[in-house]
Amino acid sequence: MCKDNKNEFLYLIWKDPKTRRNFTVGKLTRGETFKFEYCEEYNDAQKCGWGKLEAFPNEKVYESNILFPVFSSRLPDPKRRDIEKILEKYGLTQYDAYELLKKNGGRLPIDTYEFINPILSDDKTVQREFYIMGIRHLAPCEGRMCSLLPQIHVGDLLQLSPQPENENDSNAIQVNTNKGEHLGYIPRYYNRAILALLSEGLSYSCQVIEINRLGNCSECVKVCFNIPSIAKE
Template sequence: MSIKDGKDYLYLIWKSEKSRKQYIVGQLIKNGQYEFQYYSDVETAINDGFMPLLCFQDLNKVYKSDKLFPIFASRLPDRKRKDIKKILDKYDLEEYDEYILLKRSGARLPIDSLEFIDPILDTDQAVKRIFYVAGVRHYLECSGKNCEKATEITRGDQVYLKQEKDNAYDNNAVQMLSEDGKVFGYVPRYYSAGVSALLEKGRNIVCHIYNVDQNKNCNECIKAIMEVKK
């Protein structure tokens, strides 16, 4: 888990349909009670089309609650569902814990472009993250509808990570390279600062292709797994 100063953090990510950029628009904190506040990306995201959540209209306020905010809890499967055991097994949960389920599932819905991610905050601990590779559409030069060119990349392939400090959009940008040294995408921006810090510390990062799905659009066709041992 991403714990800092005794607090457990989740980032709320929003993806613009117009620019396809992902923004960290908020952070949810569990520290005895729940806290939600907007993140530094939110104003830039608003300029790109993001609408503040109806129950969190004040961009500067820290909202607090003894229970998980209903707007987030409602994104989770009902604990009374007949197949809830199967869902819990999928996320390696022995019992229903809405915060951990939120963290592990991301709570994505087809009706919006929001999801939660588990940030990389403590770069001295073990880290394991599975994520979609960013920027694939640009590097594979595909149509954006399917990933025919992703056939050159297969499950289990080793991936190399390289900082790109002169990147015009993200000074923490981390390129993802195939075994033959070709760039095929980037670490998502919401993980780039953490991964960049891991690289600068000389941590032993092992990264492989986790899955390739040619039937998905080019924003979600290649998934990678990254692990750092303590």
């Protein structure tokens, strides 16, 4: 759980559809009220063609007694007949829009937004699920034939290798298979936090939990990252 002065918060990520680079553009906070503001890489994203959310046209802190409709509308309707199965999938016992947003990211097929639960500097126990980035640029599939992915399986443990000499991002963390094959990278929005934790010598596990070979190269390998390690060979 991420907190800011005793308030929980999530980051809003926008992925540039051309370069596939992730930008942290907003911060959603839950305390006595809900608040939203632009932050972090907001200006960099604008230079790449991103525009402000229509519901938040100004650079200020917006406040609401309920989760902003522009975000709650990205979630399954609580009146759906199968809502209990959806909640069970995410480990929830009752409908809580904010908790569901934290679990499923509020992702939709019509845009490239996603909410993420950040890792804070004082977190010593971490569990996050995310997709490995950059696979389409490294695997011989070239974004067209996912059957050519390196031979990995659900349950495989992957290795992390910091890349301080990376020309594009000195905080880059390379993800390798257990045979040493370069698979991809940790998402940019988790780089610095994970680097800081690894520098403390904490044990970790990065385990494959989902493989999708149906052609979506941005979301073909999903992992569960844990500190301390909970995986068993």
